[in-house]
Amino acid sequence: MPERRHFSRGLRFTLTAVYTVVFTLLLVGVSLLFRQTLATRLDQQAHEDLNENWAVLKAYLRITTENGQPHLSWYNDRDDPEENNDVARVRRIIEIADEQGNTHGLETSPEYEALGMDSPAAIRSQLSGPQPVWRKKWDPKGTPYLIRSSFVYNERGNTKYYVAVGLSLAESQKLLNGFTWLTVGLSPLVFLIGGITGWFVAGRALTPVLEIASTAERISGSNLSLRIPSRGTKDELDYLIETFNQMIERLEGTFNQIRQFSADVSHELRTPITVIRGQLEVALFTAQTAEQYREAIVNSLADIERLSQIVRALLLLSQSESGQVVLQKQRLDLIEVAREMTDQFEIPAEGAGVRLEFRAAVPRCEGDFDRVQIDRMLSNLLSNAIKFTPEGGRVSVTVARVGEEAELCVEDTGRGISAEHLPHIFDRFYRVRGKDEQASPEKGLGLGLSFVAWIVRAHGGSVDVQSEHGKGTKFRVRLPLSSVPAELPPAEARGPEVMNTV
Numbered sequence: 001m002p003e004r005r006h007f008s009r010g011l012r013f014t015l016t017a018v019y020t021v022v023f024t025l026l027l028v029g030v031s032l033l034f035r036q037t038l039a040t041r042l043d044q045q046a047h048e049d050l051n052e053n054w055a056v057l058k059a060y061l062r063i064t065t066e067n068g069q070p071h072l073s074w075y076n077d078r079d080d081p082e083e084n085n086d087v088a089r090v091r092r093i094i095e096i097a098d099e100q101g102n103t104h105g106l107e108t109s110p111e112y113e114a115l116g117m118d119s120p121a122a123i124r125s126q127l128s129g130p131q132p133v134w135r136k137k138w139d140p141k142g143t144p145y146l147i148r149s150s151f152v153y154n155e156r157g158n159t160k161y162y163v164a165v166g167l168s169l170a171e172s173q174k175l176l177n178g179f180t181w182l183t184v185g186l187s188p189l190v191f192l193i194g195g196i197t198g199w200f201v202a203g204r205a206l207t208p209v210l211e212i213a214s215t216a217e218r219i220s221g222s223n224l225s226l227r228i229p230s231r232g233t234k235d236e237l238d239y240l241i242e243t244f245n246q247m248i249e250r251l252e253g254t255f256n257q258i259r260q261f262s263a264d265v266s267h268e269l270r271t272p273i274t275v276i277r278g279q280l281e282v283a284l285f286t287a288q289t290a291e292q293y294r295e296a297i298v299n300s301l302a303d304i305e306r307l308s309q310i311v312r313a314l315l316l317l318s319q320s321e322s323g324q325v326v327l328q329k330q331r332l333d334l335i336e337v338a339r340e341m342t343d344q345f346e347i348p349a350e351g352a353g354v355r356l357e358f359r360a361a362v363p364r365c366e367g368d369f370d371r372v373q374i375d376r377m378l379s380n381l382l383s384n385a386i387k388f389t390p391e392g393g394r395v396s397v398t399v400a401r402v403g404e405e406a407e408l409c410v411e412d413t414g415r416g417i418s419a420e421h422l423p424h425i426f427d428r429f430y431r432v433r434g435k436d437e438q439a440s441p442e443k444g445l446g447l448g449l450s451f452v453a454w455i456v457r458a459h460g461g462s463v464d465v466q467s468e469h470g471k472g473t474k475f476r477v478r479l480p481l482s483s484v485p486a487e488l489p490p491a492e493a494r495g496p497e498v499m500n501t502v
């Protein structure tokens with residue numbers, strides 16, 4: 001019990017761990033994706049803003065060249081606060097230089113200076129490539145700036161001037177950092193919530209499993225009637241419960257059979273032993289002549305013979321149930337086998353005043369059968385038929401072919417079996433005792449038909465019985481003519497059939 005508890009906690013822990021890790025990974029993944037989207041959007045916004053600044057710059061910046069000296073001015077309406085604002089915004093981070101990188105007489109804002117002036121070489125190389133050039137610069141504090149650089153012409157249009165305008169990315173950076181810290185900060189909380197949720201969910205999912213385990217623990221040979229109640233959710237666990245209950249039901253059936261069988265066996269053995277003991281005691285105390293002793297010994301021997309019949313049958317039964325009896329199949333003509341067996345019963349039939357008939361509907365009926373077992377099966381059916389048919393009656397054996405199967409019938413005009421007994425006659429030790437045979441145990445052990453059913457099933461066939469009380473009985477055996485597995489079916493599938501004493 002403690003070990004199992006530990007095991008279930010282990011499973012719960014694993015489920016929780018997996019759930020938490022997946023949950024957290026998912027959150028991290030979604031956060032990263034979101035952060036990336038945000039960064040891209042902010043970047044786009046920065047580009048758009050700088051393009052707008054550039055448009056403002058183009059609209060209001062005039063550069064004239066007088067005596068080889070550049071002269072720069074901003075031509076906006078000073079009375080228009082909006083225009084003033086626009087220009088001021090553009091001029092906040094700006095560097096203007098001539099093509100050689102000279103800034104003299106042009107304009108460089110202190111904020112741009114703080115980022116580091118562009119060297120003449122850098123300016124030349126930037127002007128030589130495709131325009132505009134986008135890049136990033138960092139101030140001494142590490143704040144990033146987006147820089148857009150290109151050129152404008154002077155008013156005459158004969159000289160190019162290099163212009164770089166910038167935009168602080170501090171806000172975007174702050175936003176992104178804030179998001180990152182929020183995600184990192186929330187992670188332990190998410191991890192915790194994921195863990196707690198996972199623990200409860202796993203616990204709930206495992207509760208029925210623990211219930212199954214505790215019920216299984218309580219089940220033993222003496223209370224196999226216990227069942228786990230189905231939850232009615234029709235899910236995997238319900239399926240498990242159903243399968244488990246079915247297994248217990250099968251076990252219960254087998255247990256009951258074994259219990260019944262043990263009770264039957266001890267009962268069957270006790271009767272002849274009691275009789276032998278009685279006979280011998282009577283002989284010991286009352287017999288006087290050798291003849292009387294002889295009679296007691298002969299009677300005892302007959303009972304001992306019956307005892308050994310039962311023991312032999314039980315031995316064969318245990319062998320077959322443990323799969324030790326293997327069918328020895330060979331190609332046989334069932335008509336020939338049945339005819340020979342019928343012939344062997346000619347004399348006992350005559351002795352009982354019963355007419356024995358044999359009919360075959362086809363000339364041959366070949367299949368793979370175990371000769372010994374088929375003989376045993378026929379012998380059991382025939383001896384029963386003759387035994388339970390009164391003088392003047394008739395027993396007929398017929399063999400026919402129905403599709404891919406052989407049909408073998410043993411029919412008699414005997415006393416028949418009443419409907420209440422019919423479902424049980426294939427059970428071990430089951431006998432329908434007539435009034436006349438109450439005290440004659442040698443009439444049969446009640447094992448013959450169980451064995452017939454077993455042989456038929458071992459050959460992959462089927463057997464059924466039709467009977468009317470007082471009118472007669474017909475046993476119909478169907479055996480497949482194509483080959484079936486040579487091994488006998490496992491004990492569990494065979495049911496209660498046993499070997500007869502024939």
Ligand code: ADP
Pocket residue numbers: 380384385388412414415416417425430431432433443444445446447448449450473
């Ligand atoms: P037994 O060895 O006692 O005959 P079986 O298993 O062969 O045992 O048969 C079980 C019971 O079925 C018998 O006790 C008998 O009452 C009934 N039975 C079997 N065959 C016939 C038959 N042909 N006619 C009437 N009853 C039969």
